[in-house]
Amino acid sequence: AYLQKLISLEKQPYFYLVAVRCLCSLLDAAPHFNHRESLLASVVKNLSSSNDVARKLCSEAIRSLFRNEGKHRGEATVEAVRLVSASVKLNDCQLHPDVVEVCLSLKFDEDLGKDESKEEKLKPKKNKRYQNRDVTKPSEKKKIKKELLSKARQEVHADLRAVSFTLDPKEKKMIQRETLAALFETYFRILKHSMNTSNSRYKATSVFPGGSHPLLAPCLEGLGKFSHLIDLDFMSELIACLKKLSGYTDHQGEIPPDNTLSVSERLQCCIVAFKVWRSNLEALNVDLQDFFVQFYNLILEYRPDRDHGEVLADALKTLLWEGKQQDMLRAAAFIKRLATFALSFGSTEAIAALITLRHLLQKNTKCRNMLENDAGGGSLSSLVAKYDPEAKDPYLSGALATVLWELSLLQKHHDETVSGMASNILSMANLNATQNPVQLSSSNPLEAYKDLSMGRELSKPTHKVSQTLKCKRKRRSKEFVALSTDVLEKADCTVGEDELREKLQSHFAVLRGISENERLRTELNHALSSINMYKEYKKQKKASKKSKKAAKA
Incomplete structure (x- = not known):
C-alpha cells in the first residue's frame, strides 16, 4: 500500500520530488x-527525468544498488x-545520458572459479601402490552413517546459503554473465541505432544533451571500460561498426556523407577501437591504420569552443602515446600536424599536442631531422617530395x-609551459x-591537459563581484550628492499660493472623479444583475404555470 501510494503521488507535480x-x-x-x-x-523510469534533482537521486540509488550487492x-x-535495456529499446535510444552512464558503476569479478581449479590441480595424487591394494568393503551400518552425515551437511550448507549474503562462486558467475549480456545488448543497440541514423539525412531533434545521439558518449565510455569482457566473436563486427561511426570512407577522394556525430564522438570511436584491441593483448588480426587516418583528419576538424579538449587529449594518449613504436612516415605526418595544431589553438590543447610530439620524436629518432631549419626542408627523402598539408592519408603527406x-x-608563446616545452x-x-632532452614533465597528454586546465581555473580572480560592487558604489556616490540645509534655504523655490491651490484642487478633483466613477459602476453592475435575476425568475414562473396547465389538461 505504501509503494502504491508513492507511485500515485509521483504523478502529481506537487509531491513528485518527495515521492x-x-x-x-x-x-x-x-x-x-x-x-x-x-x-x-519506477526508479529506472525517473533516470531520464527532466528534473535534475530527481535524476540525481535515482542515479545515486542505482549506483548504491550496484555497489552493495x-x-x-x-x-x-x-x-x-x-x-x-528495455527502457533504451522502448524509447528508441532517446533518453538522458544518465540512464546508461549509471552502468559504469558495475563491477565484474573475473577471478571467479579460479580458486577451485587451482585447488584441484594442487591436490596430491594418490600413490599407485595404495591404488592397487584391495580395499575391504565397509559394512552396511557405516554406509548408512555416511549417507546421514552427507545429507545433514548438505542441509546445513543450504541453510547457511539461504541466511548468508555471500553467493556461491558459480551462482555469482552466472548472475554476472546475465548482467553482462544485458549490458552489452544495450551498448550494441545504441551503436547500431547511431550507425543507422548518423549517415541519414534525417536528423532527430533531441531535448537531451548529446544531440540526436544522447546515449552514444556513455555507451562508448562503457565499451572502453568493459572491453576486456567482450567476446572475441563480436570483435570484428564491433571494430567495423566503430570504423563506420568514426566517419572513415574506404575510397580515397570520396566526399564523406554528412555525419551527425560530433568530432568528440568520432574521436571516442577511435579511442574505443584501440582499447578493445589492446585489452585482448593485441591478439586481434585487425588493421587499425584506418583509425589513424581518420584521427589524422579529425585533428583539423577540432574546435575548442564546440568539442571537448579532454577527449582529444585522451585520443592523443591512446593512439600515439601508448602502444608500440609508430611507423616513421606516419609519425612524421603526425608530428607536423601536431605542431600546426599547437600553433592554432589554446594553451591546454597546445601542451597536450607538444607532449605527444616530443614523445614521437623520442621514439623515432630519424624524424628529428625535421627540427633542422634549412631552406630545403628536412634532409630525409620519402615517396612524396613535397609536403602536402591537405593530404588525407598521413603516408601521402610528405611530412x-x-x-x-x-x-x-611557439617559443614566444605567452604561456610559460608551452614556450618551455617548445624550447x-x-x-x-x-x-x-641515443640522447634525449631533460624532461620537463613525465605526464601523458591527458594528465598535462587536466593539470594545465585546472591551474588556469585556480588562477582566475575570485573577487570580481566585490570589485564591480565597489565600482558601482563609487559611481553612485559621484552621481547623487546630499544637499545641505543652507543650500536649500538659499535656493529660489518660491511658488505662489494661488498656483499651488489650483494644482491641488485639480489633483483632488481627479481623484474624486475616479472614486465616484468606481462607485457608480458598482451600483450599475448591481442593478443590472438584479434585473437579469428578475427576468430569469419571470421565465421560470411562466414555465411552471404552463407545465401545471398541461398536467391538468
Whole structure:
C-alpha cells in the first residue's frame, strides 16, 4: 500500500520530488523488498527525468544498488540492467545520458572459479601402490552413517546459503554473465541505432544533451571500460561498426556523407577501437591504420569552443602515446600536424599536442631531422617530395620534406609551459640519436591537459563581484550628492499660493472623479444583475404555470 501510494503521488507535480526521494530511499535501504520489481521500474523510469534533482537521486540509488550487492545477492543488479535495456529499446535510444552512464558503476569479478581449479590441480595424487591394494568393503551400518552425515551437511550448507549474503562462486558467475549480456545488448543497440541514423539525412531533434545521439558518449565510455569482457566473436563486427561511426570512407577522394556525430564522438570511436584491441593483448588480426587516418583528419576538424579538449587529449594518449613504436612516415605526418595544431589553438590543447610530439620524436629518432631549419626542408627523402598539408592519408603527406618552423614561434608563446616545452623540443636537434632532452614533465597528454586546465581555473580572480560592487558604489556616490540645509534655504523655490491651490484642487478633483466613477459602476453592475435575476425568475414562473396547465389538461 505504501509503494502504491508513492507511485500515485509521483504523478502529481506537487509531491513528485518527495515521492521520488522516498522511492530511492526505500530501494537503498531495502533492496530485498517483496515488490522490488515495481520499485526498480519506477526508479529506472525517473533516470531520464527532466528534473535534475530527481535524476540525481535515482542515479545515486542505482549506483548504491550496484555497489552493495551483498544486500540483494546480485539479483537486483540483473533486474536493474534489464530494465535499463528495455527502457533504451522502448524509447528508441532517446533518453538522458544518465540512464546508461549509471552502468559504469558495475563491477565484474573475473577471478571467479579460479580458486577451485587451482585447488584441484594442487591436490596430491594418490600413490599407485595404495591404488592397487584391495580395499575391504565397509559394512552396511557405516554406509548408512555416511549417507546421514552427507545429507545433514548438505542441509546445513543450504541453510547457511539461504541466511548468508555471500553467493556461491558459480551462482555469482552466472548472475554476472546475465548482467553482462544485458549490458552489452544495450551498448550494441545504441551503436547500431547511431550507425543507422548518423549517415541519414534525417536528423532527430533531441531535448537531451548529446544531440540526436544522447546515449552514444556513455555507451562508448562503457565499451572502453568493459572491453576486456567482450567476446572475441563480436570483435570484428564491433571494430567495423566503430570504423563506420568514426566517419572513415574506404575510397580515397570520396566526399564523406554528412555525419551527425560530433568530432568528440568520432574521436571516442577511435579511442574505443584501440582499447578493445589492446585489452585482448593485441591478439586481434585487425588493421587499425584506418583509425589513424581518420584521427589524422579529425585533428583539423577540432574546435575548442564546440568539442571537448579532454577527449582529444585522451585520443592523443591512446593512439600515439601508448602502444608500440609508430611507423616513421606516419609519425612524421603526425608530428607536423601536431605542431600546426599547437600553433592554432589554446594553451591546454597546445601542451597536450607538444607532449605527444616530443614523445614521437623520442621514439623515432630519424624524424628529428625535421627540427633542422634549412631552406630545403628536412634532409630525409620519402615517396612524396613535397609536403602536402591537405593530404588525407598521413603516408601521402610528405611530412619528412618539411621542417617544424612552428616550434620557433611557439617559443614566444605567452604561456610559460608551452614556450618551455617548445624550447625543450628544439633542443633535441643538437643531441645524438641515443640522447634525449631533460624532461620537463613525465605526464601523458591527458594528465598535462587536466593539470594545465585546472591551474588556469585556480588562477582566475575570485573577487570580481566585490570589485564591480565597489565600482558601482563609487559611481553612485559621484552621481547623487546630499544637499545641505543652507543650500536649500538659499535656493529660489518660491511658488505662489494661488498656483499651488489650483494644482491641488485639480489633483483632488481627479481623484474624486475616479472614486465616484468606481462607485457608480458598482451600483450599475448591481442593478443590472438584479434585473437579469428578475427576468430569469419571470421565465421560470411562466414555465411552471404552463407545465401545471398541461398536467391538468
